[in-house]
Amino acid sequence: GAVVSQHPSRVICKSGTSVKIECRSLDFQATTMFWYRQFPKQSLMLMATSNEGSKATYEQGVEKDKFLINHASLTLSTLTVTSAHPEDSSFYICSAREVTRTARVLTFGAGSRLTVL
Amino acid sequence: DAKTTQPTSMDCAEGRAANLPCNHSTISGNEYVYWYRQIHSQGPQYIIHGLKNNETNEMASLIITEDRKSSTLILPHATLRDTAVYYCIVSPGGATNKLIFGTGTLLAVQP
Numbered sequence: 632g633a634v635v636s637q638h639p640s641r642v643i644c645k646s647g648t649s650v651k652i653e654c655r656s657l658d659f660q661a662t663t664m665f666w667y668r669q670f671p672k673q674s675l676m677l678m679a680t681s682n683e684g685s686k687a688t689y690e691q692g693v694e695k696d697k698f699l700i701n702h703a704s705l706t707l708s709t710l711t712v713t714s715a716h717p718e719d720s721s722f723y724i725c726s727a728r729e730v731t732r733t734a735r736v737l738t739f740g741a742g743s744r745l746t747v748l
Numbered sequence: 749d750a751k752t753t754q755p756t757s758m759d760c761a762e763g764r765a766a767n768l769p770c771n772h773s774t775i776s777g778n779e780y781v782y783w784y785r786q787i788h789s790q791g792p793q794y795i796i797h798g799l800k801n802n803e804t805n806e807m808a809s810l811i812i813t814e815d816r817k818s819s820t821l822i823l824p825h826a827t828l829r830d831t832a833v834y835y836c837i838v839s840p841g842g843a844t845n846k847l848i849f850g851t852g853t854l855l856a857v858q859p
Contacts, residue, residue: 635791637791662844663844665846665847667849674835674849674850674851674852675786675792675849676849677846677847677848677849680844680846682844722789724791724792726791726792726847735780735797735841735842736782736794736797737794737847738794739784739791739792739793739794740791741790741791742789742790742791744789
């Protein structure tokens with residue numbers, strides 16, 4: 632079945648630095664990927680839709696200059712948290728839908744836990 | 749996207765069937781019902797989806813009422829590893845359609 636890989640699974644950084652998280656579709660192509668954020672004991676919150684070859688679409692309230700998304704190929708999307716602060720500490724999860732798959736199913740990565748000190 | 753209503757939590761005895769309800773009274777004709785689950789500190793896992801008809805796969809069964817305003821996810825023989833938060837989501841399901849997660853149901857399978 633479809634597999635989505637995220638890297639790194641855990642990252643700790645100092646306040647003010649930038650962190651990049653990669654999301655790869657391993658055995659399928661994805662023109663669209665989605666980035667979610669999840670705080671402890673809360674549900675997943677959609678941050679943005681990543682579109683291959685074009686700008687990402689951000690949900691209301693998500694700062695596009697802080698959360699930079701690049702979808703340079705049909706198998707890779709990256710999320711860069713710029714000038715990270717402790718309040719950006721969260722669980723970031725990406726997902727992708729296989730282009731040719733008719734089952735309309737989103738496959739999720741295992742998530743990346745960011746801790747900002 | 750239509751919203752869904754699920755109980756906050758449920759308990760189930762190991763080996764028994766777990767029946768998780770979901771209300772989606774404002775569902776549109778082109779919207780599918782999806783079920784995902786999230787085991788602690790992992791990414792969500794797809795379980796099953798359906799449009800009108802009942803569906804069954806190796807993980808679960810999905811029963812959708814005739815008016816499509818509610819559905820039930822059935823785990824036929826729950827195990828301790830089925831303890832997770834279960835999310836019921838309705839969405840058109842197209843290539844660019846996003847999934848919006850609600851609060852879900854925390855299913856606790858008891859030994």
